[in-house]
Amino acid sequence: NAGVTQTPKFQVLKTGQxxxxxxxxxxxxxxMSWYRQDPGxxxxxxxxxxxxxxxxxGEVPNGYNVSRSTTEDFPLRLLSAAPSQTSVYFCASSFSQxxxxxxxxxxxxxxxx
Amino acid sequence: xxxTTQPNSMESNEEEPVHLPCNHSTISGTxxxxxxxxxxxxxxxxxxxxxxxxxxxxxASLAIAEDRKSSTLILHRATLRDAxxxxxxxxxxxxxxxxxxxxxxxxxIP
Numbered sequence: 001n002a003g004v005t006q007t008p009k010f011q012v013l014k015t016g017q018x019x020x021x022x023x024x025x026x027x028x029x030x031x032m033s034w035y036r037q038d039p040g041x042x043x044x045x046x047x048x049x050x051x052x053x054x055x056x057x058g059e060v061p062n063g064y065n066v067s068r069s070t071t072e073d074f075p076l077r078l079l080s081a082a083p084s085q086t087s088v089y090f091c092a093s094s095f096s097q098x099x100x101x102x103x104x105x106x107x108x109x110x111x112x113x
Numbered sequence: 114x115x116x117t118t119q120p121n122s123m124e125s126n127e128e129e130p131v132h133l134p135c136n137h138s139t140i141s142g143t144x145x146x147x148x149x150x151x152x153x154x155x156x157x158x159x160x161x162x163x164x165x166x167x168x169x170x171x172x173a174s175l176a177i178a179e180d181r182k183s184s185t186l187i188l189h190r191a192t193l194r195d196a197x198x199x200x201x202x203x204x205x206x207x208x209x210x211x212x213x214x215x216x217x218x219x220x221x222i223p
Contacts, residue, residue, distance in 0.1 A: 031209050033210075033211065035213075041215065042198075042200070042213050042214055042215040042216055043157065043200075043213040044212075044213075045210065045211070045212050045213075048209075048210055050209060056210075058210070058212070059212060090156050090157070092156075092157075092211075094209075094211075096209050097206065097209070098205075098206055098209075099144070099145035099147070099162060099164070099204045099205050099206070100204075101147070101159035101162060102149075102159065102211055103159070104156035104157045104158065105156055106155070106156055107155075107156050
Protein backbone atom coordinates (compact mmCIF):
# COMPACT_ATOMS: atom_id res chain seq x y z
CA ASN A 1 0.00 0.00 0.00
CA ALA A 2 1.22 3.48 -0.83
CA GLY A 3 -0.99 4.92 1.93
CA VAL A 4 -1.90 8.60 1.51
CA THR A 5 -0.06 10.37 -1.29
CA GLN A 6 0.01 14.10 -2.02
CA THR A 7 1.24 16.02 -5.01
CA PRO A 8 3.03 18.28 -5.47
CA LYS A 9 5.46 18.38 -2.54
CA PHE A 10 6.26 22.05 -3.09
CA GLN A 11 4.49 24.80 -5.00
CA VAL A 12 4.96 28.53 -5.46
CA LEU A 13 2.04 30.58 -6.75
CA LYS A 14 1.49 34.20 -7.52
CA THR A 15 -1.43 36.01 -5.94
CA GLY A 16 -4.59 35.37 -7.91
CA GLN A 17 -3.46 32.11 -9.51
CA UNK A 18 -5.47 28.94 -9.04
CA UNK A 19 -4.28 25.42 -8.50
CA UNK A 20 -5.33 22.00 -7.27
CA UNK A 21 -3.56 20.02 -4.58
CA UNK A 22 -3.94 16.32 -5.20
CA UNK A 23 -4.58 13.67 -2.55
CA UNK A 24 -5.08 9.97 -3.08
CA UNK A 25 -5.34 6.92 -0.82
CA UNK A 26 -5.36 3.23 -1.61
CA UNK A 27 -6.76 1.91 1.67
CA UNK A 28 -10.45 2.08 0.67
CA UNK A 29 -11.08 4.71 3.35
CA UNK A 30 -14.43 6.46 3.29
CA UNK A 31 -13.30 9.50 5.29
CA MET A 32 -10.83 12.01 3.85
CA SER A 33 -9.87 15.45 5.02
CA TRP A 34 -7.64 18.45 4.38
CA TYR A 35 -5.74 20.45 6.98
CA ARG A 36 -3.49 23.45 6.82
CA GLN A 37 -0.64 24.13 9.21
CA ASP A 38 0.86 27.58 9.48
CA PRO A 39 4.39 27.99 10.88
CA GLY A 40 4.55 27.10 14.56
CA UNK A 41 0.83 26.40 14.70
CA UNK A 42 -1.42 23.40 15.02
CA UNK A 43 -3.52 21.80 12.30
CA UNK A 44 -6.73 23.43 11.17
CA UNK A 45 -9.39 21.48 9.33
CA UNK A 46 -10.35 22.95 5.93
CA UNK A 47 -12.81 20.46 4.43
CA UNK A 48 -13.68 16.84 4.94
CA UNK A 49 -15.64 14.07 3.24
CA UNK A 50 -17.34 10.99 4.68
CA UNK A 51 -17.70 9.31 1.29
CA UNK A 52 -17.85 9.81 -2.45
CA UNK A 53 -20.19 12.65 -3.32
CA UNK A 54 -20.33 14.00 0.25
CA UNK A 55 -18.23 16.92 1.49
CA UNK A 56 -18.51 19.36 4.35
CA UNK A 57 -16.73 22.41 5.69
CA GLY A 58 -14.21 22.39 8.48
CA GLU A 59 -12.88 25.27 10.56
CA VAL A 60 -11.28 27.34 7.79
CA PRO A 61 -13.04 26.61 4.45
CA ASN A 62 -12.96 30.07 2.85
CA GLY A 63 -10.92 30.24 -0.35
CA TYR A 64 -10.92 26.49 -0.89
CA ASN A 65 -13.16 24.10 -2.82
CA VAL A 66 -13.30 20.33 -2.71
CA SER A 67 -15.15 17.54 -4.45
CA ARG A 68 -15.14 13.79 -3.99
CA SER A 69 -16.05 11.88 -7.13
CA THR A 70 -14.22 8.67 -6.16
CA THR A 71 -13.36 6.96 -2.89
CA GLU A 72 -9.64 7.23 -3.65
CA ASP A 73 -9.22 10.92 -4.51
CA PHE A 74 -9.95 14.15 -2.67
CA PRO A 75 -8.48 17.19 -4.46
CA LEU A 76 -8.30 20.62 -2.85
CA ARG A 77 -8.73 23.61 -5.13
CA LEU A 78 -7.49 27.12 -4.44
CA LEU A 79 -9.60 29.39 -6.59
CA SER A 80 -7.59 32.61 -6.33
CA ALA A 81 -4.47 32.22 -4.21
CA ALA A 82 -3.69 34.81 -1.54
CA PRO A 83 -0.53 35.24 0.57
CA SER A 84 -2.60 34.24 3.62
CA GLN A 85 -2.86 30.78 2.10
CA THR A 86 0.88 30.22 2.40
CA SER A 87 1.01 27.11 4.53
CA VAL A 88 1.71 23.39 4.63
CA TYR A 89 -1.29 21.34 3.57
CA PHE A 90 -1.91 17.84 4.85
CA CYS A 91 -4.40 15.33 3.53
CA ALA A 92 -5.61 12.48 5.73
CA SER A 93 -7.89 9.47 5.47
CA SER A 94 -9.50 6.84 7.65
CA PHE A 95 -12.35 4.41 7.84
CA SER A 96 -15.56 6.17 8.74
CA GLN A 97 -18.43 5.42 11.10
CA UNK A 98 -16.28 5.01 14.14
CA UNK A 99 -13.26 6.08 16.16
CA UNK A 100 -10.71 4.91 13.60
CA UNK A 101 -7.21 6.33 13.44
CA UNK A 102 -6.44 8.78 10.68
CA UNK A 103 -3.52 8.38 8.28
CA UNK A 104 -1.76 11.50 7.05
CA UNK A 105 0.06 12.26 3.85
CA UNK A 106 3.53 13.86 3.74
CA UNK A 107 2.20 17.34 3.02
CA UNK A 108 2.41 20.01 0.33
CA UNK A 109 4.32 23.18 1.12
CA UNK A 110 2.62 26.10 -0.65
CA UNK A 111 4.01 29.61 -0.92
CA UNK A 112 1.91 32.42 -2.37
CA UNK A 113 3.81 35.57 -3.32
CA UNK B 114 -16.94 21.42 19.17
CA UNK B 115 -15.68 19.94 22.38
CA UNK B 116 -12.21 21.25 23.06
CA THR B 117 -9.12 19.65 24.52
CA THR B 118 -6.52 21.49 26.58
CA GLN B 119 -2.85 20.60 26.73
CA PRO B 120 0.27 22.32 28.08
CA ASN B 121 2.17 24.18 25.38
CA SER B 122 5.48 22.49 26.11
CA MET B 123 7.18 19.91 28.29
CA GLU B 124 10.72 18.68 28.76
CA SER B 125 11.94 15.27 29.81
CA ASN B 126 15.25 13.53 30.21
CA GLU B 127 16.18 10.77 27.84
CA GLU B 128 15.37 7.25 29.01
CA GLU B 129 12.90 8.49 31.61
CA PRO B 130 9.11 8.12 31.48
CA VAL B 131 7.05 11.02 30.16
CA HIS B 132 3.49 11.80 31.15
CA LEU B 133 1.65 14.11 28.75
CA PRO B 134 -1.67 15.38 30.15
CA CYS B 135 -4.84 16.37 28.32
CA ASN B 136 -8.09 17.83 29.62
CA HIS B 137 -11.30 17.10 27.72
CA SER B 138 -13.97 17.96 30.26
CA THR B 139 -16.79 18.26 27.67
CA ILE B 140 -16.12 15.03 25.81
CA SER B 141 -19.26 13.09 24.89
CA GLY B 142 -19.83 9.61 26.24
CA THR B 143 -19.25 7.93 22.89
CA UNK B 144 -16.15 9.81 21.78
CA UNK B 145 -12.81 8.08 21.91
CA UNK B 146 -9.71 9.94 23.01
CA UNK B 147 -7.07 9.98 20.30
CA UNK B 148 -3.42 10.94 20.43
CA UNK B 149 -1.26 11.86 17.47
CA UNK B 150 2.27 13.14 17.24
CA UNK B 151 4.10 15.18 14.64
CA UNK B 152 7.83 14.81 14.22
CA UNK B 153 9.71 17.79 12.76
CA UNK B 154 8.93 18.38 9.08
CA UNK B 155 6.59 15.39 8.88
CA UNK B 156 2.86 14.78 8.80
CA UNK B 157 1.12 13.74 12.01
CA UNK B 158 1.07 10.07 12.92
CA UNK B 159 -1.38 8.14 15.04
CA UNK B 160 -0.17 7.07 18.48
CA UNK B 161 -3.03 5.53 20.43
CA UNK B 162 -6.73 5.84 21.26
CA UNK B 163 -9.12 4.64 23.94
CA UNK B 164 -12.62 5.03 25.37
CA UNK B 165 -12.65 4.21 29.07
CA UNK B 166 -10.06 1.61 29.93
CA UNK B 167 -6.35 2.17 29.90
CA UNK B 168 -4.74 1.13 26.62
CA UNK B 169 -1.27 -0.02 25.67
CA UNK B 170 0.48 -0.45 22.35
CA UNK B 171 4.05 -0.64 21.16
CA UNK B 172 4.41 3.14 21.11
CA ALA B 173 2.78 4.27 24.34
CA SER B 174 0.16 3.81 27.02
CA LEU B 175 -3.00 5.83 27.51
CA ALA B 176 -4.40 6.32 30.98
CA ILE B 177 -7.98 7.64 31.05
CA ALA B 178 -9.50 9.16 34.16
CA GLU B 179 -12.54 7.42 35.54
CA ASP B 180 -14.74 10.45 34.78
CA ARG B 181 -13.18 10.70 31.29
CA LYS B 182 -12.51 14.40 31.75
CA SER B 183 -8.79 13.92 31.35
CA SER B 184 -6.24 11.50 30.03
CA THR B 185 -2.49 11.01 30.08
CA LEU B 186 -0.26 9.72 27.34
CA ILE B 187 2.66 7.80 28.81
CA LEU B 188 5.92 7.22 26.99
CA HIS B 189 7.62 4.66 29.17
CA ARG B 190 11.21 5.40 28.21
CA ALA B 191 11.68 8.53 26.17
CA THR B 192 14.26 8.60 23.41
CA LEU B 193 15.48 11.52 21.33
CA ARG B 194 13.25 10.28 18.51
CA ASP B 195 10.21 10.99 20.69
CA ALA B 196 10.80 14.73 20.45
CA UNK B 197 7.66 15.95 18.68
CA UNK B 198 4.42 17.85 19.07
CA UNK B 199 1.78 15.63 20.68
CA UNK B 200 -1.90 16.28 19.98
CA UNK B 201 -4.84 15.05 22.01
CA UNK B 202 -8.21 14.99 20.28
CA UNK B 203 -11.43 13.03 20.25
CA UNK B 204 -13.45 11.08 17.70
CA UNK B 205 -16.41 8.74 17.77
CA UNK B 206 -19.43 7.26 16.11
CA UNK B 207 -21.36 9.99 14.32
CA UNK B 208 -18.52 12.40 15.10
CA UNK B 209 -15.91 11.60 12.51
CA UNK B 210 -14.62 15.16 12.13
CA UNK B 211 -11.16 15.29 13.67
CA UNK B 212 -9.90 18.68 14.85
CA UNK B 213 -6.64 19.49 16.59
CA UNK B 214 -5.52 22.06 19.10
CA UNK B 215 -1.98 23.40 19.31
CA UNK B 216 -0.65 20.33 21.11
CA UNK B 217 2.29 19.88 23.49
CA UNK B 218 5.81 20.31 22.20
CA UNK B 219 7.93 17.64 23.91
CA UNK B 220 11.66 18.24 24.19
CA UNK B 221 13.91 15.36 25.18
CA ILE B 222 17.11 16.28 26.98
CA PRO B 223 20.04 13.95 26.30
